[in-house]
Amino acid sequence: MYNVLLVEDERWVRTAVRRTIERTSLPFQVVQECQNGLEALDWLHHQRADLVLADIRMPVMDGLTFLSQLRERDTTTSIVLVSGHDDFKYVQQGLRLGVFDYMLKPVETEEMQACLRKWMDSVGSQRLEAKPEAKDAAELTPVERVVQLIHERLPGEITLTDAAAAVHLNPSYVSQLFKQRMNQTFVDYVLHARMGEAERLLKLTSLRISEIADRLGYTDVAYFSNTFKRIKQYTPSEYRKRLTEAGK
Template identity: 80%
Template sequence: MYNILLVEDERWVRTAVKRTIERTELPFQVAGECQNGLEALDWLRDRDVDLVLADIRMPVMDGLTFLSQLRERECMVSVVLVSGHDDFKYIQQGLRLGVFDYLLKPVEVEEMKGCLVKWMENVGSQKPAKPEVKDAQELSPVELVLELIAERLPGEITLTDAAAAVHLNPSYLSQLFKQRMNQTFVDYVLHARMNEAERLLTHTSLRVSEIADRLGYADVAYFSNTFKRLKHYTPSEYRKRLTGIG
């Protein structure tokens, strides 16, 4: 189970965010709550979490100041900024400070799930989870497949491969997967690959063609069209909009 520190000045919003996290049915729990960035810095002095969800606008110390001071301490815990204001100035400042992701209020379950899954794929897979609720032998077939997808990313994995790994018929696994994740196996893998593309566009200077190649797309145009269909911008447009990198 991965631990989250929730930093938000309004109690009812903290309650709503906790419920949203629970509804993702992913292995995350809120281990602590703070009302502002200063309180969160104190909380983190002698405690450790995997991920911090912090509002941008808070009294005493806002989310960006909190993130800046956190980095000055060389604390590299992943931080997701949450705001009710769709302002790219905040995104750009957060990116410069190494924010992992950025969510807009109100955060819907699917958006939260996408963010947490992306964290699991890119960060969580590189570190052991906190004291496990289940050991590997007790994980459900779908949970095992999610781990397999995270391990194989950005390489390709088919439903047949996944079914063989968990000793199930592909058709039956497909039904289980859709029931649990509310999307097909193919759509989940596609979104995972495009989320990785989004991360590479945001946090590296790799060319679009290099990112396409890394994700297994021989046709750059097809990759760009797929990215635009899911993210509403071409890879080049997305990078320019967020980071100003051509």
């Protein structure tokens, strides 16, 4: 059974697509539904889907932005874009980002079946080919593993104690190793990583500043804004205003 992630902002459309997949009688099951690209990226940080069906026009983060962000860290997950708009520019952008297929709403059972069969054939062909070997976690140095862990936990928080436990070393020793290798303390690296995530959310989503602060674990919006300004030279609102003006 292949696992499908469904990304669509309208609940009734998600229900319709899920039932269409079921009517194909093919070995696919929807294991998660997300309302926008940002929710999907968060879910994919910790889970994996064999196939992602994503709408293009969604609030917070649209389908093409979601696809672009996913491709920065994952070039293997197959994406099928689903849209209510027959606009060739979407097709072009999707193809450039490596989309597997593109379907128009409403998706009929026969069309869904053809798309899923084509995907199954593609997967079967790929499995006959040799797969490149990824660097195994056991081959990573303790500092590389800690850095990996920090980014896996974003937008959440990770402490030095958490990191040390993950690599089975003393926190003080990890702190010394980290500073020697990265030329900055563990705390500073985490702070810059979190502000980098804040910058990404300000740029790519329509989330309010208070919502971004909350996602990053800041209950005090003013403190979050001051911290962001210290790292990025602008407050979150100033940063977003500059982006808006630059886009005009």
